[in-house]
Amino acid sequence: MFQQFFTPTVQHTLDLMGIFVFAISGALLAVRKNFDIFGIAMLAEVTALGGGLFRDVVIGALPPAAFTDLGYFITPLGAALLVFFLHPHVERIQSAVNVFDAAGLGLFCVIGTTKAYTYGLGLTASAALGLATAVGGGVLRDVLANEVPSLLRWDRDLYAVPAMVGAAMVVLCIRFDALNPFTAGVAALTAFALRLLAMRYHWRAPRAWNRRSSGVEVDEATT
Template sequence: MLQQLFSPSVQHTLDLIGIFVFAISGALLAVRKNFDVFGMAVLAEVTALGGGLFRDLVIGAVPPAAFTDLGYFLTPLLATLLVFFLHPQVERIQVAVNVFDAAGLGLFCVAGTIKAYEYGLGLTASAGLGLTTAVGGGVLRDVLANEVPSLLRWDRDLYAVPAIVGSALAALCIRYDALNPLTSSLAVITAFVLRLLAMRYHWRAPRAWHRRSTVSEEEQPVLP
């Protein structure tokens, strides 16, 4: 087992913060899709917990943390209530929400990689599950809301790439026995900063060369 990077209370607090922010993004999408409060709660729970739940099931960490820690389940409901009553105000601070979402992305991709390795997976598979931990909930959210997942859309700023970088850095630290609170924090910060830069400068992944799409640029999906 790898050494405990942070105290349990600090790790738990960071997890809840990430879960809360991810849940807000799910609840906000539900509002835009005109879902009722139950639909808001479902999208909030799925967005916040989906990636970690999938990871835990794959590595055999059962029952998953989402079902053993009441705080993990209640935090998305708290985010749902906040958005239900104050969604115009929450929409107005979308930039701040996006910043915290980027922080959650960095935290979850690194934590997911480390946990997968602790349960016996190889470095590549661990990094893959780190990525899944960070973006899996968002994919499930979009699918349930009948949207093309954001990380597959050309018109969205890079999201998966920062998580891939963070997961890969964590895996490299494990490989060279350099994983400690400092290096893991640097991996989190790297993914966080890359996501912020992608949002600031609208970095996007390239599309196929010489593509012959039948969909014109004007018909492509428009950002909400």
């Protein structure tokens, strides 16, 4: 499976890179919400590790990797400290952070799907957990920050859909016995590219067909 395609050192490095970038996004939201240092650290940890924790608990991979590898726990704290002291500079490179976040999305949806399948889940359930691995931390982040999760908002660029596509590609490769380093990489790159295109062209999911009115129209009607 995908975890076996790289040496443990390379796999660990990739995991930490994805965790670090997700933690940056959580810490930045905490700063915008005017949270204190504890709140910044909490949102960084939850965003970085929430999806993986959920996956590991569901598949029975206990204790979760986040509690057995100190690096997984320390990395979000490092990201939180970086944002705490240098958030104006981090905000200025937000576009670069978004690119790395998209890379983490592609990587984690593939890793999550293959790990779930390795632990005996079916193809559909494995794809669902791959999606949860990629986006679960962001959902928890938004809930803790008292916001509607970004992946549920029509006015946000596609985020869950690229992860769904990547996970679906992985399970199709498993189904036809075609999962290998190349096809796993293609799945991750496809999710990555779709997320970048969604940010570039502001692709959004469709809303309900034949809506009677939008929120803006309702507001205007009541003023």
